[in-house]
Amino acid sequence: MWRKILNISSWVILAAYLGVSLWFTEQRMKNLTFRQVTVTISDSLHSHFITPAEITEVMAIKGIRTTGNRMSDLNRDEVKNTVKTISGVKNAVVYSTPDGTLFIEVSQRTPMMRFVSPFNSFYIDTEGREMSLSSHYSARVLVITGAGDKKFLKDSLFPVVNAIRNEPFLDALIEEITVNADHTLEILPRVGDQRVLFGDAGNYGWKLTKLKVFYQQGLPNVGWDRYSKIDLRFSNQVVGRKWSDQQRMDRDSLRATIDTTFILKPKKGVNPLKMVKPAAKTVVKPIVKPIKKV
Numbered sequence: 001m002w003r004k005i006l007n008i009s010s011w012v013i014l015a016a017y018l019g020v021s022l023w024f025t026e027q028r029m030k031n032l033t034f035r036q037v038t039v040t041i042s043d044s045l046h047s048h049f050i051t052p053a054e055i056t057e058v059m060a061i062k063g064i065r066t067t068g069n070r071m072s073d074l075n076r077d078e079v080k081n082t083v084k085t086i087s088g089v090k091n092a093v094v095y096s097t098p099d100g101t102l103f104i105e106v107s108q109r110t111p112m113m114r115f116v117s118p119f120n121s122f123y124i125d126t127e128g129r130e131m132s133l134s135s136h137y138s139a140r141v142l143v144i145t146g147a148g149d150k151k152f153l154k155d156s157l158f159p160v161v162n163a164i165r166n167e168p169f170l171d172a173l174i175e176e177i178t179v180n181a182d183h184t185l186e187i188l189p190r191v192g193d194q195r196v197l198f199g200d201a202g203n204y205g206w207k208l209t210k211l212k213v214f215y216q217q218g219l220p221n222v223g224w225d226r227y228s229k230i231d232l233r234f235s236n237q238v239v240g241r242k243w244s245d246q247q248r249m250d251r252d253s254l255r256a257t258i259d260t261t262f263i264l265k266p267k268k269g270v271n272p273l274k275m276v277k278p279a280a281k282t283v284v285k286p287i288v289k290p291i292k293k294v
Helices: 002-031 052-061 076-083 150-165 168-173 204-222 245-255
Strands: 036-041 089-097 101-108 111-115 122-125 142-146 174-179 185-189 195-199 227-231 239-242
Touching (some): 036 052, 076 089, 142 150, 150 168, 150 204, 168 204, 204 227
Parallel strands (some): 036 101, 195 227
Antiparallel strands (some): 089 101, 111 122, 185 195
């Protein structure tokens, strides 16, 4: 009987102790002030769209004060929502520790393509959302030029670019896509001087398959400089259009250059103009090292 009473009493005392301890801890936490803010940005080795300084600057502009202020006065949801207003931010986690440190962990959005025009330029990320350019970092992604409006880019072109991005060979091959006024596409590869006539964005999977096979098995056999245009618009074939003599002459004339410009640091007392020597006239031959067969 007495043992049972002692057990119950022990549990009551323990519960009371824990309750009082939690109350004192809560009161102490309310009176603690922030000593520092630590911002962590994931994938910062690969992308540099966001910097810790940018995070703290936006918080200051919004009037969110941390260092020296009581931890209990901070609205963490407000901090999170403020950080997420930055274009390159995908998500943010905000929490604090008893030593007075506010932690802000930020994940970045991943750009998939960049639309470039004289009037407006922006990224489209991997979730199909528009993303502003960064003043201190430029992502190496597929470039889109021409007459593409935002609806077309997100609804029609996004699946095409996503398919290219997920195929390593095509991702390495294709550098730019031009959108014509009628929303047909032209592809500019990184190798060769060809333009690839893609047609509209429909049936893109089959067209990209034909393009891959043509570059892997067709061009290495006939020569990388044989065609000026490669047409994918026909259902079960790839049509190559040869260079005309005039086209070839015009192209080669543009490739013949004389480079007489050097940026040199002149020695003291030496006329920098006398240090510049004209380069020998060279003609760059339109030969591209072929891609190995897969």
